[in-house]
Amino acid sequence: MSNFFSDIGMLFSRYNSFFLEGIRNTIIIALFAVLIGTVFGVLMAMMRMSKIWPLKAIATVYIEFIRGTPLMVQLMFIFYGLPMLGITFPEVSFIPNFSRFAAGIVAMSINSCAYVAEVIRSGIQAVDGGQMEAARSIGYSHTQAMLYVVLPQAIRNILPALGNEFITVIKESSIVSVIGIADLMFRTNDVIAVTYRTLPSLAIAAVIYFCMTFAGSRLIAFTERKMSHGKQ
Amino acid sequence: MENNEFLRVVDLHKSFNKLEVLKGINTSFSRNEVVSVIGPSGGGKSTFLRCLNLLEVPTSGQIIFDGVDICDKKQNINLHRQKIGMVFQQFNLFNNMNVMKNLTDAPVRIKKMPKEEACEKALALLNKVGLADRADAYPYQLSGGQKQRIAIVRSLMMEPEVMLFDEPTSALDPEMIGEVLEVMKQLADEGMTMIVVTHEMRFAREVSSRTMFLAGGHIEEDKPSHELFANPESPRLQEFLAKVL
Numbered sequence: 001m002s003n004f005f006s007d008i009g010m011l012f013s014r015y016n017s018f019f020l021e022g023i024r025n026t027i028i029i030a031l032f033a034v035l036i037g038t039v040f041g042v043l044m045a046m047m048r049m050s051k052i053w054p055l056k057a058i059a060t061v062y063i064e065f066i067r068g069t070p071l072m073v074q075l076m077f078i079f080y081g082l083p084m085l086g087i088t089f090p091e092v093s094f095i096p097n098f099s100r101f102a103a104g105i106v107a108m109s110i111n112s113c114a115y116v117a118e119v120i121r122s123g124i125q126a127v128d129g130g131q132m133e134a135a136r137s138i139g140y141s142h143t144q145a146m147l148y149v150v151l152p153q154a155i156r157n158i159l160p161a162l163g164n165e166f167i168t169v170i171k172e173s174s175i176v177s178v179i180g181i182a183d184l185m186f187r188t189n190d191v192i193a194v195t196y197r198t199l200p201s202l203a204i205a206a207v208i209y210f211c212m213t214f215a216g217s218r219l220i221a222f223t224e225r226k227m228s229h230g231k232q
Numbered sequence: 233m234e235n236n237e238f239l240r241v242v243d244l245h246k247s248f249n250k251l252e253v254l255k256g257i258n259t260s261f262s263r264n265e266v267v268s269v270i271g272p273s274g275g276g277k278s279t280f281l282r283c284l285n286l287l288e289v290p291t292s293g294q295i296i297f298d299g300v301d302i303c304d305k306k307q308n309i310n311l312h313r314q315k316i317g318m319v320f321q322q323f324n325l326f327n328n329m330n331v332m333k334n335l336t337d338a339p340v341r342i343k344k345m346p347k348e349e350a351c352e353k354a355l356a357l358l359n360k361v362g363l364a365d366r367a368d369a370y371p372y373q374l375s376g377g378q379k380q381r382i383a384i385v386r387s388l389m390m391e392p393e394v395m396l397f398d399e400p401t402s403a404l405d406p407e408m409i410g411e412v413l414e415v416m417k418q419l420a421d422e423g424m425t426m427i428v429v430t431h432e433m434r435f436a437r438e439v440s441s442r443t444m445f446l447a448g449g450h451i452e453e454d455k456p457s458h459e460l461f462a463n464p465e466s467p468r469l470q471e472f473l474a475k476v477l
Contacts, residue, residue, distance in 0.1 A: 133287055134324035134383075138338045138390050139314035148337065152328040 041116025317387030377408030
């Protein structure tokens with residue numbers, strides 16, 4: 001047992017640059033995925049709640065399909081499948097491995113977008129319908145009522161759930177290691193390959209993932225408390 | 233007094249999918265009139281009221297307000313709604329705003345009233361309903377009766393020509409009903425035109441000048457209040473009154 005802990009100490013001091021690079025890449029991927037996912041998720045949620053049925057249909061199919069297929073399949077499809085159709089991500093000279101990163105971020109964003117769209121839609125629909133009616137009844141337009149009455153209340157439901165989505169993405173992003181992006185999982189595998197210390201290496205990775213997600217969930221809990229002022 | 237009539241409903245029908253809730257309503261309202269709408273649950277009272285400001289879009293028929301058919305798609309309903317106040321059973325104060333903001337947001341944003349003027353007006357009206365000290369409170373800090381009085385003031389801020397009340401006291405504890413009815417009575421005395429869907433038979437009889445009995449999607453009886461309560465003609469109204477009085 002003491003062997004196990006001394007191994008952890010040794011691995012971490014000798015290979016910390018591996019883990020640090022992995023952490024950096026994991027955070028970059030998760031951050032971009034959630035950012036891009038949120039922007040398009042808002043759009044997708046608006047389409048899903050739209051009264052124009054083609055928009056609604058597209059959004060519904062997209063959301064259901066993405067949520068109903070494994071991220072691994074989506075990732076493989078983007079990275080291996082698209083080039084076969086002649087669609088490739090360009091290389092950018094000053095960013096190493098850009099095309100891999102781009103594929104990883106695109107796949108994660110497409111995936112995250114579907115979940116974020118549902119988070120936003122349910123956040124808005126959780127606001128009592130009477131709020132919209134009351135606003136319309138004194139003369140607000142639909143857009144004004146949304147902007148000044150419904151959305152400020154929906155944000156309280158949406159932000160914490162969005163934080164959870166970010167945490168999920170941090171964990172799920174470990175899957176991009178299969179297409180050769182040097183994220184935390186990928187670098188952990190490197191350390192295992194070099195040292196044959198499987199268990200201690202995985203333990204380090206697990207603790208690092210936990211630290212990232214735990215910090216995230218604390219942050220969410222904090223903002224949730226901040227926002228609960230003025231709630232019914 | 234033909235020109236005194238400013239809200240007319242012509243052959244109003246409303247269906248939800250296959251269920252026909254309103255089966256041809258014809259009536260009209262004059263300025264300064266206080267009309268109660270009574271009737272059994274599911275009879276179409278609330279639907280009728282909600283059609284008057286198009287919260288429900290009628291399936292067919294006309295609603296002529298100030299000389300224009302507001303069901304016409306070319307009409308800007310947001311403009312008409314500013315002149316038709318509405319008070320809901322569930323109050324529906326904006327939960328993200330304090331009382332003052334609830335009252336002043338619409339006049340300032342929509343009617344471009346200067347902020348100071350809106351605040352002064354709000355305070356004056358709050359004073360009238362006895363709630364001037366609650367201007368900074370949020371809706372969750374208020375009792376049901378207070379919320380409803382503020383909801384009434386919120387509608388008044390837009391200076392409506394007519395006020396619709398959708399069972400304004402049904403969600404209130406018994407001891408709070410009085411304070412809301414008192415405000416409504418005061419409004420009636422000041423000459424506000426009011427259409428009130430209610431289960432408060434005393435209010436219908438004593439405050440409203442006219443009472444309408446709505447059942448099965450029709451207006452079964454429509455008479456001056458004291459007459460309707462003293463001599464109900466239709467058997468359904470007699471049966472209804474026997475149950476509730």
